[in-house]
Amino acid sequence: MVIVSKAVLVAAVVAAGLIAGLFYAYTVSVMPGLAHADDHTFVTAMRRINEAILNGWFMLSFLGAPLLAVAAVVLHFTSGAQGGLLWLVAGAALLVAMMLVTGAINVPMNNALTADTVDFAALRARFEQPWVRWNLVRTVLSATGFGCLVGAVVSRGA
Numbered sequence: 001m002v003i004v005s006k007a008v009l010v011a012a013v014v015a016a017g018l019i020a021g022l023f024y025a026y027t028v029s030v031m032p033g034l035a036h037a038d039d040h041t042f043v044t045a046m047r048r049i050n051e052a053i054l055n056g057w058f059m060l061s062f063l064g065a066p067l068l069a070v071a072a073v074v075l076h077f078t079s080g081a082q083g084g085l086l087w088l089v090a091g092a093a094l095l096v097a098m099m100l101v102t103g104a105i106n107v108p109m110n111n112a113l114t115a116d117t118v119d120f121a122a123l124r125a126r127f128e129q130p131w132v133r134w135n136l137v138r139t140v141l142s143a144t145g146f147g148c149l150v151g152a153v154v155s156r157g158a
Contacts, residue, residue, distance in 0.1 A: 005072065005079035009088075009156075012068035013149045016095060018061040020142035023098075027139045031132050039120040042128070043113060050110045062102070065142070066095035069149060084155035091148030098141040105134045 030049075034042050069092035076085055109131050116123055 001075070001079040002081060005075040005081045006156075008068055008075055009072045009149065009153060012065060012072050012091070013146065013153060015061045015065035015068055016091070016142065016146040016149050019065045019095075019098070020139070020146040022058075022061070023135060023139040023142050026135050027132075031128075031135065035128070039124045043120045043123050046110075046127070047114055050114065062099070065145070066092065066099045069095050069145070072149075072152070081156060083157070084152035087148045087152035087155055091145045091152060094141050094145030094148060098138050098145060101134060101138050101141065106131060106138065109134075 034045055037045065069088065073085075073088045073092050075081065076088055109127055113123060113127050
């Protein structure tokens with residue numbers, strides 16, 4: 001059972017690293033790049049990105065990171081694993097928070113961007129700054145969650 005616990009923890013670390021990297025890329029390149037686009041291009045690009053990202057690979061890391069982290073916490077108790085529990089709990093909590101922020105804030109903003117097609121300038125004005133701000137929150141949550149899971153690996157000596 002310890003081997004399963006280690007495997008789940010490693011999978012959680014990989015998934016967390018992938019999702020943290022994705023949100024980081026938006027923070028440091030995608031959104032700053034789109035900031036220089038005209039309103040029509042910005043809205044159209046974000047709509048296409050929002051459509052394209054809904055795929056199995058994204059969901060594997062987006063849902064996988066928090067689910068695997070929570071599973072790693074449960075397995076910690078059932079496998080006899082030693083060390084790293086606080087790191088695991090913190091990592092799982094941060095990754096669940098990232099998922100909740102996305103579902104409660106970013107996804108509704110994405111849906112609102114798709115629903116209205118009349119005034120691209122008004123759409124962008126309502127969307128861009130709040131979305132960028134909350135994406136930064138997701139970036140910090142997921143990167144910190146990733147770091148905590150790495151801390152769990154190091155604490156276990158795994």
